[in-house]
Amino acid sequence: ATKMALRAGLRSKRGLTGVAVMRMQSPPVNSLNLELLTDICIALEKLEMDKSCRGLIITSNQPKVFSAGLDILEMYGKSPEHCGEFWKAVQEMWLKFYGSNLVTIAAINGSSPAGGCLMAMTCDYRIMADNPRYSIGLNETQLGIVAPFWFKDTLMNTVGHRTTEMALELGLLYSPAEALKIGMVDQLVPEDQVLTTATEAMTKWLAIPDHARQITKSMIRKPTIDKLMSNREDDVKNFVKFISKDSIQKSLGVYLEMLKKRKA
Numbered sequence: 001a002t003k004m005a006l007r008a009g010l011r012s013k014r015g016l017t018g019v020a021v022m023r024m025q026s027p028p029v030n031s032l033n034l035e036l037l038t039d040i041c042i043a044l045e046k047l048e049m050d051k052s053c054r055g056l057i058i059t060s061n062q063p064k065v066f067s068a069g070l071d072i073l074e075m076y077g078k079s080p081e082h083c084g085e086f087w088k089a090v091q092e093m094w095l096k097f098y099g100s101n102l103v104t105i106a107a108i109n110g111s112s113p114a115g116g117c118l119m120a121m122t123c124d125y126r127i128m129a130d131n132p133r134y135s136i137g138l139n140e141t142q143l144g145i146v147a148p149f150w151f152k153d154t155l156m157n158t159v160g161h162r163t164t165e166m167a168l169e170l171g172l173l174y175s176p177a178e179a180l181k182i183g184m185v186d187q188l189v190p191e192d193q194v195l196t197t198a199t200e201a202m203t204k205w206l207a208i209p210d211h212a213r214q215i216t217k218s219m220i221r222k223p224t225i226d227k228l229m230s231n232r233e234d235d236v237k238n239f240v241k242f243i244s245k246d247s248i249q250k251s252l253g254v255y256l257e258m259l260k261k262r263k264a
């Protein structure tokens, strides 16, 4: 069953209050299915309304994985209606995180491909475990699918135009060191220090008056958010049309098989 442990009002050794820690706990790999996406959105909505909460750290309770990205099983062999509902939930998660008034920090304690990378990139700051076995990036083309414009925009806003061309067209997954180099993540630390470092970084961000930081964040991100807001329905239709194609379903099937074989 999907579970998401949520601990609001974290009190660290340094006495940091008003910071919630969201720990994704959906075994085995925190793939973003409809249930987990809905849980995350509801939790974030509650925190946004809680006046005592100023910051959110999102991390994983699963070993070795932050999030495996969108749950492929939500897009493979499902009805167009189901795919549409699923895509609305993905949009909702992105809109809520990218437009959040809270300081959001991703404590990336494992691999974070595709939708997992997207989720991390919606945050204000990213700290990743310095483990060369982990990877992060938007690898959609490797699955034979196309990252939609708002995935592309989020990446471009984070790493710039040229790096986005290379990263997206080739579907590159980066090691933590490479991700740091291109600016996909902001800091690398030993695995056991990811959460404490996130808490330290949060202190710095919370030293800025909320209203000034929030208005500045909105000024920078609003055009990207507005672009999806004014195209939400078309984006859902495009997704359903694209994902329902026989050729795309076949690619997803082959990819799922590959994941299973790799394990064997």
Ligand SMILES: CCCCCCCC/C=C\CC(=O)SCCNC(=O)CCNC(=O)[C@H](O)C(C)(C)COP(=O)(O)OP(=O)(O)OC[C@H]1O[C@@H](n2cnc3c(N)ncnc32)[C@H](O)[C@@H]1OP(=O)(O)O
Pocket: 028, 029, 031, 064, 065, 067, 068, 069, 070, 071, 072, 073, 111, 113, 114, 115, 116, 139, 140, 143, 145, 146, 147, 148, 238, 239, 242, 243, 256, 259, 260, 263
């Ligand atoms: C015009 C508009 C068009 C729009 C087009 C659509 C755009 C879609 C956008 C985004 C797409 C995505 O996010 S797709 C998801 C992409 N994710 C990946 O490619 C990651 C795949 N997973 C891995 O690489 C690895 O699992 C891992 C590195 C994350 C972890 O490795 P580990 O060795 O720890 O675990 P396993 O590989 O053994 O996996 C365990 C178990 O989980 C299944 N699994 C893994 N990832 C997914 C997933 N994303 N969805 C569903 N299921 C997943 C894997 O098959 C194993 O299952 P079994 O135990 O049954 O074998």
